[in-house]
Amino acid sequence: MRKLPLIPTILVAAAIAVMIGLGIWQLARADEKAELLARYEAAEGQAAVAWPGATADPAALLYRRASGFCTEVVGWRAIAGRSRTGQPGWSHIAGCRTGGLEGPGMQVDMGWSRDHRQPQGWRGGEVSGVIAPDREHRIRLVSETAAPGLEPSAAPTPTDIPNNHLMYAGQWFFFALVAGIIYLVALRRRVAAPADKA
Numbered sequence: 001m002r003k004l005p006l007i008p009t010i011l012v013a014a015a016i017a018v019m020i021g022l023g024i025w026q027l028a029r030a031d032e033k034a035e036l037l038a039r040y041e042a043a044e045g046q047a048a049v050a051w052p053g054a055t056a057d058p059a060a061l062l063y064r065r066a067s068g069f070c071t072e073v074v075g076w077r078a079i080a081g082r083s084r085t086g087q088p089g090w091s092h093i094a095g096c097r098t099g100g101l102e103g104p105g106m107q108v109d110m111g112w113s114r115d116h117r118q119p120q121g122w123r124g125g126e127v128s129g130v131i132a133p134d135r136e137h138r139i140r141l142v143s144e145t146a147a148p149g150l151e152p153s154a155a156p157t158p159t160d161i162p163n164n165h166l167m168y169a170g171q172w173f174f175f176a177l178v179a180g181i182i183y184l185v186a187l188r189r190r191v192a193a194p195a196d197k198a
Contacts, residue, residue: 004187012183016176023172030165040158048128051098051106051141058131058139063158066131066141068106070096070124077136082154083112090116091153093140096124107140111150122147132156 043063051068052058073094081091094108108127110119127143133156134140146152 005190008183012179016179019172019176019179023169023176026165026169026172030163030169033161033163033165037158037161037163040161044130044158052131052139059133061131062133062139063156064131065128067126067128068096068098068108068141069126070094070106070108071099072097073122073124074105076118078116078118081109081112084152084154086154087112087114089114092119092147092150093134094122094124094147107134107137109140109142109153111143111146112153113150119147119149121149130156 040063043061046064048065048067049061051066052061073096075095077093077095078090079093080088082088089112091109091112094110096106096108098106109129109132110122110127113119127141128145129141129143131139132142142153142156144152144155
């Protein structure tokens with residue numbers, strides 16, 4: 001009986017161990033994500049807050065209802081978004097000054113349109129809505145009422161956040177299994193090859 005090839009066996013075993021480790025890590029991430037989503041869902045039912053200013057972790061307020069006052073609009077940006085009725089288009093986000101007591105400023109999603117061009121006619125004021133994640137500024141307020149010429153953007157909800165970690169874990173375990181099977185088949189052919197020549 002021929003010996004196992006040392007280097008290939010070590011490499012395949014290491015690769016399988018890494019894949020299994022990644023699968024176990026994804027299982028742990030799935031639990032963490034489930035806890036995070038449960039916290040977000042609980043936030044939806046909590047009392048409204050004033051727009052967070054210099055809070056240590058503004059992301060802890062995600063999906064809470066909030067209100068703030070935009071004293072001055074200092075800029076606009078448009079990102080891909082959906083209307084309250086689910087239509088794809090552009091969400092228009094105003095960068096606002098808020099005054100000393102409310103912190104350095106806030107980003108406010110003031111509504112949706114099919115056109116990415118900057119809306120006209122809204123200069124600021126009281127805004128109420130739901131705190132949503134923001135890629136550039138960590139959080140933004142999605143206004144429940146739209147600026148003139150816009151429709152309300154879809155309200156943020158934690159149900160939009162997928163928890164795919166169980167699927168990823170399954171994929172890594174499957175890859176480990178396939179790698180093991182392929183290597184066993186290769187070994188079997190290697191052992192059978194000398195017998196066929198004999």
